[in-house]
Amino acid sequence: MIGAGPAGLTAAFELAQTGLNPLVLEASPHIGGISRTHLWGANRIDIGGHRFFTKSADVQRLWAEMMDEPMLQVPRLSRIFYRDKFYQYPLQIPNTVGNLGLFESFLMFASYVRMRLQPELPEDSFQSWVRNRFGDRLYRTFFKTYTEKVWGIPCTEIRADWAAQRIHGLSFFTAVLNALRNSGKVKSLIKTFDYPRLGPGMLWESCARKIEKLGGRVVTNARATRIHHESGRATAVEVEHEGKTHTLRCGEVISSMPISTLVKNLSPAAPPMVLEAACGLRYRDFLIVALTCRKPDIFPDNWIYIHSPEVRVGRIQNFRNWSPDMVAEGTGTVLGMEYFCSRGDDLWTKSDADLVELAKSEISNLGLAEKSDLGLEGHVIRELNAYPVYDAEYRPHVDSLRAYFHGFSNLQTVGRNGMHRYNNQDHSMLAGHHAALRLLGRPELDPWEVNTERSYYEEQVLSSDKKHSATEILASEKAPPSPKEEISNLKSQI
Ligand SMILES: Cc1cc2nc3c(=O)[nH]c(=O)nc-3n(C[C@H](O)[C@H](O)[C@H](O)COP(=O)(O)OP(=O)(O)OC[C@H]3O[C@@H](n4cnc5c(N)ncnc54)[C@H](O)[C@@H]3O)c2cc1C
Incomplete structure (x- = not known):
């Protein structure tokens, strides 16, 4: 082998x-x-946060x-952070409409109807696949920025196969139906997944x-x-x-x-x-910057998707919420700031010290942690070939x-x-x-x-x-x- x-x-x-x-x-x-x-x-870092599900x-x-x-x-909670707001994931109607506002929600629906009437053909890219099922505005809010952070290429260059494999079975209507079903039932969002105690x-x-x-x-x-x-x-x-x-x-x-x-x-x-x-x-590489935080209960999520385009971080893990035994005694929690990159690019070639500084300022600029609560040291793990690219x-x-x-x-x-x-x-x-x-x-x-x-x-x-x-x-x-x-x-x- x-x-x-x-x-x-x-x-x-x-x-x-x-x-x-x-x-x-x-x-x-x-x-x-x-x-x-x-x-x-004595801290344990999972290279990305591995949910066990099969x-x-x-x-x-x-x-x-x-x-x-x-x-x-492990109880699951993961939300999307976009333009200073948390979106429940899966979507909940009151939370989503509350964050977007009635007018923007209406525009999203109108944009969905427009795409249904005039689908983009051929449907061969990630962009066309998602826009045809969700409409352009929803695509731009919930899919484009994060996907481009992950892959480092425009969504027009990512094959539709990837969307079909990852978002299979979901459309605007099923998303809305799910959201309606979930509304008011916060418990149903918090499903559980398996996880070994030590990662x-x-x-x-x-x-x-x-x-x-x-x-x-x-x-x-x-x-x-x-x-x-x-x-x-x-x-x-x-x-x-x-x-x-x-x-x-x-x-x-x-x-x-x-x-x-x-x-x-x-x-x-x-x-x-x-x-x-x-x-x-082609492959996409990945690095994770681990930071310690004095406070154990900084946020309740296992991880947060960061859709905000103004920061480079793509996802933030909170390892205490995966398993308390991942965190050394006396430490509040360990955060994993995930960056998607390609060997040789400006992120990959930054020194560890610069990456730790970047991670600290991004999490505090997002308002998710105070710099004064973060430990002085950080730790960087680089992973080559983390993602096979579907170009x-x-x-x-x-x-x-x-x-x-x-x-x-x-x-x-x-x-x-x-x-x-x-x-x-x-x-x-x-x-x-x-x-x-x-x-x-x-x-x-x-x-x-x-x-x-x-x-x-x-x-x-x-x-x-x-x-x-x-x-x-x-x-x-x-x-x-x-x-x-x-x-x-x-x-x-x-
Ligand atoms: C950020 C991130 C998050 C993820 N989250 C999840 C999740 O929540 N749930 C989940 O189930 N999966 C998740 N995955 C996917 C999971 O990590 C992979 O599917 C899994 O590890 C793949 O196993 P593998 O054995 O195919 O390959 P790998 O894990 O890549 O193992 C291949 C091994 O081969 C070794 N190797 C390479 N070249 C040589 C050589 N020449 N000689 C000897 N050895 C060599 C490598 O060092 C490596 O150890 C995630 C992946 C990433 C990147």
Whole structure:
């Protein structure tokens, strides 16, 4: 397995349980990939705030097997901050209309009607997709600024796929209906989500320990630098570890490193067309500035989306509201100021001291914290390749790479950057799970079919109660569930 993030560790966990001895190579010193928990003294920083949510019974099972203690049930509150006002999220009619004013609300509705009568065609960009469903004014208020902060490119250059994947099933009318339903019922806004007591890294560190207990190995500071191949088979992986290069012969490879790097690391080199596709993929980077705050109850949200265009910060996490155990004793809370950026740009290249200063002045300018309540020190974590970019060209590039890797019989590429797909942890886990089972003789389980579209994903939920864990698959060896079992499975789902 290349990469000790959710995809690589899930694949290794499933394989280790069948008696195999998987080896996981991790380039960084950390376990968990983007889903790790970073230590800053006795404070714990989540790289973005990872909500645990899944519709897959397989992923639920894996979480329970990997963790040593039950997850917390965390009440959720996240609001949008725009032009000095908080908007409940999901929207509530009195709050939204109160903030916008009657006249602006009317203009929003009129703009929605106009777009319905004269939709923007072709509907191929994020902008056209959202405007056609919500109208131009609502798009500008609630979608444009934040989305452009995240991606660093105009919404006209972001593919409609991303909107379809993230905002699927929502339109102006469903938003208003939801808002009407929510109005006056503040409780219904505060849903809960699962969260490990010590952050997401707790799950992945526990998973790595279990893999090792079962006879596998997870090696950090081990970067895969070259993949040798012959006749459609990976034959060896070169690894840099502690200043030396090792060549490891391999039977099967599951890679979660960025697919573009994987292509560039192949030996012999991939065909020029494939290399060209790999070079065409783009990533968005991310950094989080952690600040301590003397006051524990600075705001009640887990996180706040900052739509205000006058500041660079995109989102603010309040880690005490995720789990009090994330915060060191004697500290009120730890805030995570999230900045979306691209390596080499003015944010990425700022010194840590300047970023801490920027974060402090932005949070106080927004009126969300007094500078005098913030600790002197801050801490910066930079994350390369945090987001695979869905720009106008990414789709044909990804299709070419997918087709090329289908030509390999023992090399599978999985995960968020491994498939250049906007995955949550559960999608990456399912991709790793599918790759492990495919390797064990289930060719119908294709990691590339995870998180393609909602309808497929919902089918997954139904089918996942079938025997899908690696050990169960081996034990049952293709004995399909009887129709009676199928029906009882379905009944238990219902
Ligand atoms: C800001 C932010 C917020 C998020 N919030 C949520 C959330 O609320 N809920 C949720 O479920 N998901 C969330 N996610 C998504 C989640 O972080 C990812 O889906 C998940 O971590 C992807 O797992 P992965 O294994 O595919 O990739 P990664 O986590 O990227 O892991 C890949 C690993 O491969 C390693 N690697 C790369 N190259 C090499 C190499 N050459 N050799 C060896 N190792 C290598 C990397 O160091 C890394 O550890 C969020 C992501 C971000 C950026």
